[in-house]
Amino acid sequence: MTAATLERGLTAxxxxxxxxxxxxxxxxxxxxxxxxxxxxxxxxxDPKYAPIRKLEPLRRQWRREYTLVGRLxxxxxxxxxxxxxxxxxxxxxxxxxxxxxxxxTLVCPVxxxxxxxxxxxxxxxxxxxxxxxxxxxxxxxxxxLGSPMGVQLPALNAQIRRVEAxxxxxxxxxxxxxxxxxxxxxxxxxxxxxxxGALARIFDRAGVTWTIPSSxxxxxxxxxxxxxRDIAEEIVRRVVEAAEKLRVKYVISPECxxxxxxxxxxxxxxxGRPYRFEVIHLMELLAKLRAEGRLPLAxxxxxxxxxxxxxxxxxxxxxDQEPRDLLNEITEDFAEMPDAGIxxxxxxxxxxxxxxxxxxxxxxxxxxxxxxQLDEVHPEQLVTACANCRNIIEEGLEAYxxxxxxxxxxxxxxxxxxxxxxxxxxxxDGS
Ligand code: SF4
Ligand code: SF4
Numbered sequence: 001m002t003a004a005t006l007e008r009g010l011t012a013x014x015x016x017x018x019x020x021x022x023x024x025x026x027x028x029x030x031x032x033x034x035x036x037x038x039x040x041x042x043x044x045x046d047p048k049y050a051p052i053r054k055l056e057p058l059r060r061q062w063r064r065e066y067t068l069v070g071r072l073x074x075x076x077x078x079x080x081x082x083x084x085x086x087x088x089x090x091x092x093x094x095x096x097x098x099x100x101x102x103x104x105t106l107v108c109p110v111x112x113x114x115x116x117x118x119x120x121x122x123x124x125x126x127x128x129x130x131x132x133x134x135x136x137x138x139x140x141x142x143x144x145l146g147s148p149m150g151v152q153l154p155a156l157n158a159q160i161r162r163v164e165a166x167x168x169x170x171x172x173x174x175x176x177x178x179x180x181x182x183x184x185x186x187x188x189x190x191x192x193x194x195x196x197g198a199l200a201r202i203f204d205r206a207g208v209t210w211t212i213p214s215s216x217x218x219x220x221x222x223x224x225x226x227x228x229r230d231i232a233e234e235i236v237r238r239v240v241e242a243a244e245k246l247r248v249k250y251v252i253s254p255e256c257x258x259x260x261x262x263x264x265x266x267x268x269x270x271x272g273r274p275y276r277f278e279v280i281h282l283m284e285l286l287a288k289l290r291a292e293g294r295l296p297l298a299x300x301x302x303x304x305x306x307x308x309x310x311x312x313x314x315x316x317x318x319x320d321q322e323p324r325d326l327l328n329e330i331t332e333d334f335a336e337m338p339d340a341g342i343x344x345x346x347x348x349x350x351x352x353x354x355x356x357x358x359x360x361x362x363x364x365x366x367x368x369x370x371x372x373q374l375d376e377v378h379p380e381q382l383v384t385a386c387a388n389c390r391n392i393i394e395e396g397l398e399a400y401x402x403x404x405x406x407x408x409x410x411x412x413x414x415x416x417x418x419x420x421x422x423x424x425x426x427x428x429d430g431s
Contacts, residue, residue, distance in 0.1 A: 009128020
């Protein structure tokens with residue numbers, strides 16, 4: 001990297017050290033509890049993976065720039081500026097071994113939001129040219145093509161036509177004035193298109209008016225993952241423009257963890273204004289429809305299931321009861337893993353880790369934590385509500401030779417929709 005790029009990164013770091021970051025570094029009591037909360041530390045035993053240690057470049061920059069001792073030390077040449085080599089070395093700790101799962105934040109006794117600080121550090125890493133290649137490529141594709149996997153409208157349309165034929169229901173695109181706009185992660189479009197069919201069946205049964213936008217349909221926000229406020233803002237803007245053009249009342253955040261955080265919690269701050277619609281997570285909507293009596297369910301799933309809590313939806317999103325209420329209604333044998341709910345362990349691939357080739361070996365290693373959790377309950381199926389978790393868990397189970405089926409909660413709910421008594425009988429004349 002050039003000296004100018006390094007300088008840009010250091011300036012970005014300096015600019016991202018705000019009052020909370022300064023307060024967090026000042027208040028750390030070095031108790032080490034955050035280490036025990038992080039699966040990269042617990043599964044490797046390597047102290048370099050302690051969350052507070054991962055933040056060392058940010059701490060050094062804070063000390064050098066914003067503390068009296070640090071400034072004096074810098075003047076006397078005792079505290080050296082960060083070098084390009086040091087930042088390059090840190091990419092492993094900032095991108096490969098942090099899923100921004102938020103577990104360390106939850107456990108810190110003095111309330112340090114370590115996840116927030118990791119995000120700040122990623123801003124400096126990205127600006128100094130040290131973001132991982134997989135994330136850089138995903139970001140480029142998103143800006144140029146609209147999606148990190150290169151999924152464009154023709155690919156979405158092809159999946160929509162296929163699903164329409166399968167479920168026998170229309171999938172509305174670009175219908176203005178409806179109540180709900182659905183966005184999807186490209187992983188759902190390509191790998192799990194059954195979610196589209198499940199939505200069509202549920203919304204048809206519940207009388208929900210909805211649409212998918214032809215532009216701004218991508219939910220994934222790689223800007224949040226790589227550490228680029230500008231990219232994050234652009235991705236949010238595309239969704240917001242689509243929703244406001246179609247005059248919808250709600251945008252439904254799909255089965256994708258960080259998309260929810262990006263759109264619901266960070267989006268208005270990124271844009272600097274409130275939305276003219278509300279953001280609702282799919283799990284919240286299903287629970288709401290159920291409470292209103294618009295989601296009649298019948299029958300019980302008889303396989304033993306457990307639920308993997310996606311970090312961004314449950315721990316950082318607060319939607320922990322809704323999926324459980326739904327699962328309790330439609331399953332006979334729902335068993336919780338140890339540490340379920342807000343204390344759940346990450347799948348190991350969130351926060352952009354799944355897009356980082358260099359992280360693959362470590363990601364598989366730390367999946368041992370999920371295996372321990374699963375070994376306590378012996379499920380036949382694992383249900384989750386995030387396509388990225390689903391993908392990572394499928395890969396992890398394969399690596400550990402474990403035969404457990406992984407399914408999405410929305411699809412399972414759609415399977416147990418009660419028959420519509422008012423619908424014309426199949427094979428009847430319909431008169
Ligand atoms: S956010 Fe999660 S993965 Fe990242 S350091 Fe904290 S506990 Fe570890
Ligand atoms: S848990 Fe909080 S106080 Fe303890 S070492 Fe980690 S950041 Fe510092």
